Amino acid sequence: MRERLTLVVTTLNNAATLERCLASAAWADAIVLLDSGSSDATLQIAQRYGATLFSEPFKGYAAQKQSAIDKAASRWVLLLDADEALDGANARAAIELALQAPAVAGFRLPRREQVFWTFNHRGVRLNTHLRLFDRERVRMNDVPVHAAPATREPVATLGEAVFVHYGEPDIHTKVAKINAYSSGLVAHKQRKRVRWMGARLVLYPGVFFLRQYIGKRWFLDGWAGFINAVSAAYYVFLKYAKVYEEQKRRLG
Structure with missing residues (x-):
């Protein structure tokens, strides 16, 4: 049983x-x-x-x-x-x-x-x-x-x-989530004291794109997979860009 x-x-x-x-x-x-x-x-x-x-x-x-x-x-x-x-x-x-x-x-x-x-x-x-x-x-x-x-x-x-x-039926919904979620993570990332911000902004989005598109085989999803991988890379860029922006704002 x-x-x-x-x-x-x-x-x-x-x-x-x-x-x-x-x-x-x-x-x-x-x-x-x-x-x-x-x-x-x-x-x-x-x-x-x-x-x-x-x-x-x-x-x-x-x-x-x-x-x-x-x-x-x-x-x-x-x-x-x-x-x-x-x-x-x-x-x-x-x-x-x-x-x-x-x-x-x-x-x-x-x-x-x-x-x-x-x-x-x-x-x-x-x-x-x-x-x-x-x-x-x-x-x-x-x-x-x-x-x-x-x-x-x-x-x-x-x-x-x-x-x-079934949460992302179109690109508009995906982009809206990216914007909202990246803003929602700023305070959490600040508390963790993220280091190497420049490297994260420049290198990590490309690495993340390859990890998803090739490593996770998103290429099998055709153009939808490519657009999704680019969107995901933009998300990781945006969340660190917003943390960087907040750091600069606090420093005046």
Whole structure:
């Protein structure tokens, strides 16, 4: 018999993608949804799937997700964003099997990305994310914008439990995220006292482009992969450029 599992989702006006998210893991033993003031059909969709609903003002990405995790009805949780969904029966089967007798604190799941008008080619090397875990041994980290579950205990990777991110349907959305996320990371980078700023600005974007386009095989995504790699390189440039700008501003 496997461990009981709670699907945990945080929302704000996610009616466009939430149904796909909940449907992909409707087999979970419970669904907890923490909303921060939706005015669209988000809550009605959640009710159709029998979710236990909570409402709290948005406290920041890490705090909001941790609050939702703490409300889970079981120790083991599957944490998905409202614009993510498990990729079919293979993902469910892998998760069900992993929860039979888990010997680790959690499992990292591969994430396939929407890349504008297409999705990652099957040959792309997917990033993995810790999304299936024992909530008593895993906590959200404090990285702004990119807050994620973290633990010092052993975790494993479930290669078959792929989930899909539907968050970047066009270039406009991608660029808007790049601008917002790079600004959101300035204070965090300042606290870490980033060194070698000149080298980071000049060299790192090109290195990052090659790492993604060649190393992660984004070239298999065609022109969408090329545009995505250039955008990603611009993102790493922009976040350090904004840190540099803030440093100069503080110095007067």
